[in-house]
Amino acid sequence: MDIVQFTAEDEAMFPVLGPEYGASNRLAEAMTAKFNEEHLKPLVESVADAFREKLWDDVRDWLLADTEQNVAGAVRDMVGQTIDALLTGKEWAMARYPYADYSRGEEIRKAVARHAGDTMLTRRVAELEAEVAKRDETIRYLRDSRY
Structure with missing residues (x-):
């Protein structure tokens, strides 16, 4: 295994990089010398x-x-x-849907009337009364603030 041994040449040629630089290059060259692309292609x-x-x-x-x-x-x-x-x-x-003349239309109209009926009307009346009250208040404010 003298391929990985540091040589005097490694020490002399690569004083800054160190002898491992030369030894590692020798090792890589030796390992890939018999290696070709056909070995890698299947991988x-x-x-x-x-x-x-x-x-x-x-x-x-x-x-x-x-x-x-x-x-x-x-x-x-x-x-x-x-x-x-x-x-x-x-x-x-x-x-x-609700205005349809076929049998489902009648069923839908009955369901809407049953579920929405008085409750829906009562809520809508309350909303409209609140709207009228707010408008009356706005009218009073505008009348009173005239100069």
């Missing part, structure tokens, strides 16, 4: 194949999950828009 191909498969699996899984979330979000958005259209009285939603 690199194996690593590249494994990386490619892992990358594809991760990208595929991410794309599928992202697409699924986008579709679910679109469905939630459509449901929300439909509910909003019904609660704000959009003509298309009212015609499609």
